[in-house]
Amino acid sequence: MEPKRAAVITYGCQMNKYESERIAGILVGLGYEITSQTHGADLILLNTCSIRDKAEQKVYSQLGQLKWLKRDNPDLIIGVCGCVAQQEGDRILQRVPQADLVFGPQNIPKLPALLAQVQTRRHQFSDLADNPLWDEQLFPMCRENPFQAWVTVMQGCDKFCTFCVVPYTRGREQSRPTAAITHEVQALAEQGYKEVTLLGQNIDSYGKRSPEGKDLADLLEMLHPIDGLERIRFITSHPRDFSEKLMRTVGTLEKVCEYVHLPVQSGSSAVLKRMHRGYTRDDYAFQVERLRALVPDVALSTDLIVGFPGESDDDFAQTLQLVEAVEFDSMYLFKYSPRPGTRAATFDDQVPDAVKSERFNTLIEVQEAIQLRRNRARIGRCEEVLVEGPSKKGSVQLTGRTRQNRPVNFVGHPSLTGSLVTVCIEKGGTHSLEGKVCTDRSDRGGED
Ligand code: SAM
Ligand code: SF4
Numbered sequence: 001m002e003p004k005r006a007a008v009i010t011y012g013c014q015m016n017k018y019e020s021e022r023i024a025g026i027l028v029g030l031g032y033e034i035t036s037q038t039h040g041a042d043l044i045l046l047n048t049c050s051i052r053d054k055a056e057q058k059v060y061s062q063l064g065q066l067k068w069l070k071r072d073n074p075d076l077i078i079g080v081c082g083c084v085a086q087q088e089g090d091r092i093l094q095r096v097p098q099a100d101l102v103f104g105p106q107n108i109p110k111l112p113a114l115l116a117q118v119q120t121r122r123h124q125f126s127d128l129a130d131n132p133l134w135d136e137q138l139f140p141m142c143r144e145n146p147f148q149a150w151v152t153v154m155q156g157c158d159k160f161c162t163f164c165v166v167p168y169t170r171g172r173e174q175s176r177p178t179a180a181i182t183h184e185v186q187a188l189a190e191q192g193y194k195e196v197t198l199l200g201q202n203i204d205s206y207g208k209r210s211p212e213g214k215d216l217a218d219l220l221e222m223l224h225p226i227d228g229l230e231r232i233r234f235i236t237s238h239p240r241d242f243s244e245k246l247m248r249t250v251g252t253l254e255k256v257c258e259y260v261h262l263p264v265q266s267g268s269s270a271v272l273k274r275m276h277r278g279y280t281r282d283d284y285a286f287q288v289e290r291l292r293a294l295v296p297d298v299a300l301s302t303d304l305i306v307g308f309p310g311e312s313d314d315d316f317a318q319t320l321q322l323v324e325a326v327e328f329d330s331m332y333l334f335k336y337s338p339r340p341g342t343r344a345a346t347f348d349d350q351v352p353d354a355v356k357s358e359r360f361n362t363l364i365e366v367q368e369a370i371q372l373r374r375n376r377a378r379i380g381r382c383e384e385v386l387v388e389g390p391s392k393k394g395s396v397q398l399t400g401r402t403r404q405n406r407p408v409n410f411v412g413h414p415s416l417t418g419s420l421v422t423v424c425i426e427k428g429g430t431h432s433l434e435g436k437v438c439t440d441r442s443d444r445g446g447e448d
Contacts, residue, residue: 004042006032011058012049014235015199016082018150019108020047023081024142026111034142038069043077043115048084050165052337059084063096070098077118081105083169086128087340093124102126105170106155130171147194147418148386153181153219154200159238161265162276162343163308163336166201173202175210182222189228194418195386196223198234204241217249224253230420231386231403235261239287240278244294251295258295259405262287263303267322268315271308274347281322288326299329299404306363307336307356309347316359323366329374329404331367335360368430375406375428382438383408385423387416399432407432 006027010020023045024034038044044066049055059080070076079101080092086104093099100118103110107127114127143149156171157164185196198219200206206216214222216234223232232255239262250256266272269280279287291298304319323331335356338345383402391399391409398412400421409432410423416437427434 003031003033005035005037005040006043006045007035007038007041008045008047009038009062010047011055012047012051012082014150014197015152015201016047016049017144018152018199019082019105021141021143021150022108023047023111025140026108028142029140030112030115038066041069042073042075043079044069045079045081048080048082050083050087050169050339052334053339054337056084056088060095063092063099067098077101077115079103079114079118081108083165085126086169087165089128090126093126097124100124102128104128106130145388147192148388149188149193149196150199151181151184151188151196152176152200153198153216153234154203154206157201158205159202159278160276160343162274162347163305163339165339165342168341170201173205173208175200175207177210178207178212178214178219178222181219182226185223185229186226189226192228192418194229194420195231195233196229198232200234201236202238202241203234204237204243204246215243215245217243217246220249220253220256224255230255232256233259233405237262239264239284242287242291244290247291247294250298257403257405258298259301259403260291260295260298261301261303262291264322264326265303265305266308266311266315267319268311269318271311271315271319274310275305275308275344281318285322285326297404299406300326301330301332301405302326302328303332303334304363305334305336306359307351307353309336309344309351310349311336311351311359320363320366323363323370327370327374328367329406330371331363333360333363333367372428372430375430375433377428378406378425378433379428380425382422382424383433383435385410385421387412387419387421389417390414402433408435409433410435410437412437 008020008024010016035041046059048059066078078099080099081103085102092102101114103114154175156173157166158173160167204216207214237260264284265275265277267281385400385402385408387398387400391397393409396411397409399409401407408423422438423435424438425433425435
């Protein structure tokens with residue numbers, strides 16, 4: 001008998017990608033073969049994102065297309081999980097009759113029971129219950145990449161920024177015990193993983209309420225000695241919680257990469273206040289100054305929202321000034337999208353779309369010029385690169401990332417995939433670097 005096939009379609013952030021790998025691991029354990037094709041699949045799970053309206057609309061449009069597959073194969077099971085599932089709940093089942101099952105991010109461990117229930121009952125249902133206990137059962141993850149792994153260290157968020165759905169869809173902060181994380185990373189290193197990225201919506205507050213009394217800096221210290229592990233990254237940091245202790249730890253521990261994602265959201269203190277971010281523009285600038293002093297050659301990326309309710313021309317000018325002063329190495333830029341249930345969605349002075357687009361384009365132009373300048377400044381350096389595989393540019397080109405998370409393309413044999421090489425940088429573009437493999441290992445680590 002042919003094995004049943006399951007397709008897991010992922011939208012949104014790294015947390016969702018991690019959770020899809022976890023879902024795929026559970027499905028493999030249930031005897032499913034994982035496929036990237038929805039055609040011919042026996043089970044299709046959409047792991048969704050609701051951070052912006054566009055992301056949510058994509059899910060509904062994909063569900064609409066799946067209607068035809070269900071018509072051809074009435075035994076097909078269609079499930080919706082992730083943040084749209086948690087937020088929309090039974091509304092999805094009402095709006096999309098072809099969906100069988102809706103479950104929230106906290107209910108992934110229950111997937112075997114949920115699928116059994118679909119198969120026996122064959123009518124639509126949802127499970128959105130809060131599952132406050134962290135489930136420490138380690139499912140056999142089905143990871144996409146054999147040398148870089150995501151590891152969730154905490155879930156949820158307590159911050160309630162006025163624009164954001166995360167605290168509503170993912171609940172309050174919960175940290176995993178250090179022993180469980182260490183055990184998982186140890187096992188990954190034994191399997192040959194070279195790099196781990198620790199994940200949390202607000203990772204700098206790792207351990208805040210945990211009885212162990214260990215914070216993120218302590219956790220990094222615990223993971224650092226693991227044999228075989230070469231690189232440790234962590235995302236996402238919060239400007240309010242990035243402590244000096246953590247900065248010193250990042251600056252001291254060799255395996256912790258010099259890369260920090262520190263979302264600023266706006267350069268205007270007035271807007272930051274309405275966003276409920278808990279810091280001012282000057283606080284942010286102070287954090288960046290301190291970070292650059294304590295972590296030499298650190299690369300800094302950020303998230304920024306344009307068109308938050310009430311954002312004036314002057315507020316936007318302050319954002320432009322901050323971006324020019326800080327000189328981020330990369331930026332994720334978003335147009336504000338009102339989300340149901342969030343405070344900002346009820347604010348007066350929503351900014352017209354045309355203004356959002358204009359500000360978006362202006363900021364992108366400014367940022368691209370900065371990025372080009374900063375990438376060109378890497379020319380002549382030799383950088384440690386973890387090779388990810390063939391680049392999209394052609395078969396002789398490989399691609400990988402530097403410790404500062406810059407993509408680098410270079411000529412090399414595919415057998416280098418998964419290894420650390422030193423690449424001498426010869427060219428810097430807006431979004432990536434180019435270079436050639438350096439055979440002199442003494443150059444590893446860069447030169448000024
Ligand atoms: N926890 C992170 C932080 O505090 O910055 C960010 C998490 S969120 C998943 C990723 C990014 O999406 C945010 O930093 C923000 O820039 C953007 N975002 C969240 N809600 C948004 C909204 N309603 N409209 C536009 N962008 C939004
Ligand atoms: Fe959302 Fe703010 Fe929490 Fe980040 S810190 S996940 S933006 S509420």
